[in-house]
Amino acid sequence: MSWWQQPLVGFDLETTGTDPAVSRIVTAALVDTVGARRTGATGWLVDPGVPIPAEAEAIHGIGDDLVRAKGRPAKEAVDEIATALCERLTAGRPVVAFNAPFDLSLLDAELRRYGLAPLAERLGGPVEPVLDALVIDRAVDKYRKGSRTLQRVCEVYGVELTDAHEAGSDALAAVRVAVALAERYPGEVGDVPLAELHTRQIDWHRTWAESLEAWLRRSKDPQAVIDPRWPLR
Template sequence: MHPLKLKKPLAFFDLETTGTNVVTDRIVEICIAKAMPNGQLNTKTWRINPTVPIPLETSLIHGIYDDDIKDAPTFKEVARPIHQFLEGADLAGFNIIRFDVPMIVEEFLRVNMEFNMQNRKMVDAQKIFHLMEPRTLSAAYRFYCGKELIGAHSAEVDTLATFEVLCAQIARYEGVLLNDDKGKEFQPVKNDVQALHDLTATKMVDLAGRMIFNEKGEEIFNFGKHKDRLVTEVLEKEPAFYDWMMKGDFPLDTKRKLTEIKLRSFNLKR
């Protein structure tokens, strides 16, 4: 039985991939440990044939080689059961906001499956860890759980370790007060998925973080020459920038969100 206070399932997950580029790399293993409101923890793991070679330097990190997955199903073949297992669940993991969530959403979009993030909360244990005790997952596991992480970079080991880390973080930090940049006290860590989502995941517009919300809740670019400028302003004054992004090496989710903003802006002016 786990100690998390949940109103809906919270799916901890970790990916092993061919690399770190969301656009060109592919998933080779996924583990999902779904924490249920009744205290149960249900775990499933899939090995996946990425249909592209795994670079040797990557295999040396996670221990999965081309021969290990040559007979495994492709993502398209397992997309539906993975999607069903995640149905109705919020998401949690270690560094999921910057990598794992954008990667899995991209994989679903490649096989023409919508993975709706609109009603899902995201909890990133790495952000809590870096806020309170800046280190790595292995160090986090040692610090919070008092154990050595044996078998790191296996999706199942990392997923279950992250689950234990988040539970320990809540036990340690719930009630601890910090001062924000204006000197006002606040309690960042609570045993509540909404509060943890607000702490770790609310600023992003797209999952790759190319666009974020500013303090006024407006979408701004988070990279390049237009960093910190309003997306609507750039699209209006420099429409060619939209075309450049749509033709560029950006994730499908980023292009989709940019198009949504463009269409919304256009409709407001009509």
């Protein structure tokens, strides 16, 4: 049985901003599946301890009043999220995300912020296996024009996204896109053993980052830097 027919877990965060080094978690979700079929989910509403910018609230719809009234203290929630994620990784269940370096690096930064053990320390080794639907899509259909937001990629692969920017909905959509990619590209994705596919994504992301950085330096910004690290920065 191929990896995409077995248990997976989708992971997504909604946050206060777009920089994983400084942004804070507002909501988080882990969605358990067997293949594309949802079997369970765990979600967190978190009081980040800082004001939620208006531009972030406009995206995910969560503001200061709600998190102060109903959100979990950030340190407790961050520890729980990391524990739940690492339990699944330790069990060999692949974690699926869309733009994994953002979500995983932000979670790791939050753990360090509160003096908690980071992901690699909890796991006793690398954070793996990880499947990044964005990285895989860029690699197997690199010349497709247009944006690669989760909403757009869902349209390309016929995946329903019922509530964009709701963490549970986005996490499930990431899993279903990964499964759709595996079905459409068996030789490059679906039939590849998990360990090898994880390694391929490291190379695919680095190649994409280097190409984009070179283009930006030629055409827009001579000092442009695109981080080549995956799945953590």
